[in-house]
Amino acid sequence: MQPSSSANELFENLRLELRRGSLILAVLAALRSEQYGYTLRKSLADQGMEIDEGTLYPLLRRLESQGLLTSEWREEEKRNKRFYRLAPRGEEILKQLLAEWEAIGASLEEILKEPRHATAG
């Protein structure tokens, strides 16, 4: 049982690592139109990108402190909410990241297409 649970843990850690970068990309892309924390999380989840609140809300603040997002408090439905949107610097970075993402995707596709060689001997 031990090896299986440790394999699961390893997979979980690697999965989180893999997702981390893509989450930033997804958040930046989704914030090309203005949203507040909860609706952003919902729209990401609706598109298959589930993200935990404990990860998303701190991430938004970090991206804002890095100058990639801007935010403002505004009243909506009789309540003040903090709306985020992509900052000009974020737009530039998003373009670069998307190009990088596409390049990685293309490379991976090539690598995965290659026939698997026997490693014995």
Next chain:
Amino acid sequence: MQLLDSYVKAVKLYLPRKQREDIARELSANLLSQMEERQEELGRALTEEEEMEFLRQHGDPMLVARGYRQDRPSLNIGIELIGPELFPMYLMILGMNLTIALGLTAVFVYLFKAPVSLQPFILPFLIQIFCVTLTFVILNWIRRKYPQPWYYPPAALSPHLPIARWHSLSGLVVWSIFTLWWAAVPYFPGLLFGTWAQGLELAASWHHFYLPVLLLLLAGIAQRAANLARPEWTWLLPGVRVIINGIALAMQVPMIHGFPFVVVNPAAAGHPLFEQLAEAYSNIILWGFLSWLWIYFLIGALIYARFCVPHVRRWLALRQHGTAMAL
């Protein structure tokens, strides 16, 4: 939405000071939107249990706040002693303990007209650092070894969170051992004096507080046993502990006045070694324990009193509701 407010307040406690208000405001708005959406789905307001379940799913306030901290300070000496989740609370409790201990030592120095020097402050200062650090190192070890959410619920939410059985069980074991030791000491002085028991005995003053201390220990054990069987009796823990800590605090003055606590027994009367040992034992009890133990009873009593407040409020609300129904 009183539970939501309490939850956000609890998160706020662990947030970086500069952004505290802003983050709490945003978190509150996001959680409220989510709860309102749930209410719309159900077509009614959430019950207290549903609201609590929602907050429980959102996570331990300490861990939620940790996500917002980029500095993540911790106490580390190659191995982790106090992790980043507990570290802000460690600093807060240590600061509070040091302030109370040093402040009151200053008052005593003034009242007893002792010469102004650093000396009286050193022992309380070191003891507070040692005890608080050791406590948090143990808590951190438990967190890492047995991870589970909601180790330290905020007072307002505690009535809704059953008391963990491991918590009651570990306390039951530790305090049962100590109670047995305490109960046995008058009959087997060797448990306290070791091989010197032949020349030492407990002073008469000891017998005045022996039984009350034993009763307080038994009350603590009874509470833990009851909560082990009934974890949902969340009122029992703060209720019993506030009484225990309050009585223990009140007993400190007569206990300190009971000095000396250890005397030479008639068989060894006049023996210089036993005279010295009796004095040393009494001083260790006075300065090693009683001089600072009352700080813990005071802080314990205040914390548990705070945890009693939501139970009293709930009880009053239920009573009012019952009266209204009867009318």
